[in-house]
Amino acid sequence: MTDIPGILVTGGAGRMGRMLIRAVAESREARLCGVLVRPGHDWVGRDVGEAMGGPALGVVAGDDAVAAFAGAQGVIDFTTPEATLAHAELAAQARAVHVIGTTGIDEGGIAAIRRAARHAPVVMAGNMSLGVNLLVGLTRRVAAALGEDFDIEVVEAHHRAKVDAPSGTALMLGRAAAEGRGVPLASVEERGRDGMTGPRRAGAIGFSAIRGGDIVGEHDVLFAGPGERVVLRHVATDRAIFARGALRAALWGQGRAEGLYDMMDVLGLGEATRG
Ligand SMILES: NC(=O)C1=CN([C@@H]2O[C@H](COP(=O)(O)OP(=O)(O)OC[C@H]3O[C@@H](n4cnc5c(N)ncnc54)[C@H](OP(=O)(O)O)[C@@H]3O)[C@@H](O)[C@H]2O)C=CC1
Numbered sequence: 001m002t003d004i005p006g007i008l009v010t011g012g013a014g015r016m017g018r019m020l021i022r023a024v025a026e027s028r029e030a031r032l033c034g035v036l037v038r039p040g041h042d043w044v045g046r047d048v049g050e051a052m053g054g055p056a057l058g059v060v061a062g063d064d065a066v067a068a069f070a071g072a073q074g075v076i077d078f079t080t081p082e083a084t085l086a087h088a089e090l091a092a093q094a095r096a097v098h099v100i101g102t103t104g105i106d107e108g109g110i111a112a113i114r115r116a117a118r119h120a121p122v123v124m125a126g127n128m129s130l131g132v133n134l135l136v137g138l139t140r141r142v143a144a145a146l147g148e149d150f151d152i153e154v155v156e157a158h159h160r161a162k163v164d165a166p167s168g169t170a171l172m173l174g175r176a177a178a179e180g181r182g183v184p185l186a187s188v189e190e191r192g193r194d195g196m197t198g199p200r201r202a203g204a205i206g207f208s209a210i211r212g213g214d215i216v217g218e219h220d221v222l223f224a225g226p227g228e229r230v231v232l233r234h235v236a237t238d239r240a241i242f243a244r245g246a247l248r249a250a251l252w253g254q255g256r257a258e259g260l261y262d263m264m265d266v267l268g269l270g271e272a273t274r275g
């Protein structure tokens with residue numbers, strides 16, 4: 001037995017799952033204790049390093065979620081909303097830190113995650129990168145400073161395989177802009193304009209989504225005012241930024257009180273960016 005926390009990666013065969021396996025396997029502060037894949041996946045029973053086309057890592061992929069969660073102190077979960085909700089219950093039972101990167105979870109799902117967080121720490125964020133979490137704070141401040149003369153639009157671009165829109169990051173940014181203006185996002189958001197939309201509603205926060213190719217993730221927050229525009233931009237070029245953030249969150253959560261946290265808590269950006 002070792003003091004280094006054992007980290008389970010769920011959705012191991014996915015785009016993020018592969019990055020996470022590498023990040024945890026290379027870390028000196030964490031131990032890859034399991035990799036969970038979808039039931040019946042062709043990785044089941046295979047060494048995950050070899051399944052990724054590299055050297056063996058000494059960890060075999062499995063599809064028995066209950067067994068996988070039982071041995072983990074932390075779980076890093078970038079899968080689907082359905083899978084993540086099932087994982088939230090298992091992580092709570094195992095008292096493991098649950099790091100949730102999955103996006104597209106609806107209000108009912110968020111409520112279920114809040115319930116699970118009564119039993120163990122959960123860190124959830126639509127974007128685990130340092131840069132985006134800084135941008136969230138900047139967005140809140142610029143929105144507060146500029147007032148309604150400046151129209152706010154959030155524009156995001158992602159790869160062709162992304163299944164949810166607006167992205168989790170776009171929603172984080174939109175929420176921050178709404179907070180800066182002191183209004184709930186739900187009361188001002190405008191999504192999916194098409195046809196005779198009429199003129200832009202005063203105070204609206206608009207969302208647009210581009211999907212194509214292998215774009216990792218790009219986000220602009222546009223403040224368009226009379227005679228000038230301010231654009232806040234984040235461009236992700238490597239998914240490793242999300243994996244690094246998620247691993248940091250899983251380690252940060254060790255020994256923490258149960259509760260729902262975000263990356264602002266993990267990165268210590270609360271004071272710097274919320275005020
Ligand atoms: N918060 C952040 O910083 C980031 C969040 N994301 C989010 O992470 C999520 C995953 O993204 P991405 O890796 O690109 O997607 P992928 O589709 O590549 O990966 C998801 C993986 O989860 C697997 N999976 C689905 N259900 C289960 C289950 N019940 N048990 C185990 N594994 C399961 C899928 O298996 P199969 O393929 O067999 O269906 C797939 O391998 C998305 O919601 C995305 O938006 C992505 C990047 C950064």
Ligand SMILES: O=C(O)C1=N[C@H](C(=O)O)C[C@H](O)C1
Pocket residue numbers: 103126127158162166167168169170216217218
């Ligand atoms: O699906 C992705 O790829 C990404 N999803 C997250 C999101 O929805 O914002 C984070 C990142 O932009 C990549």
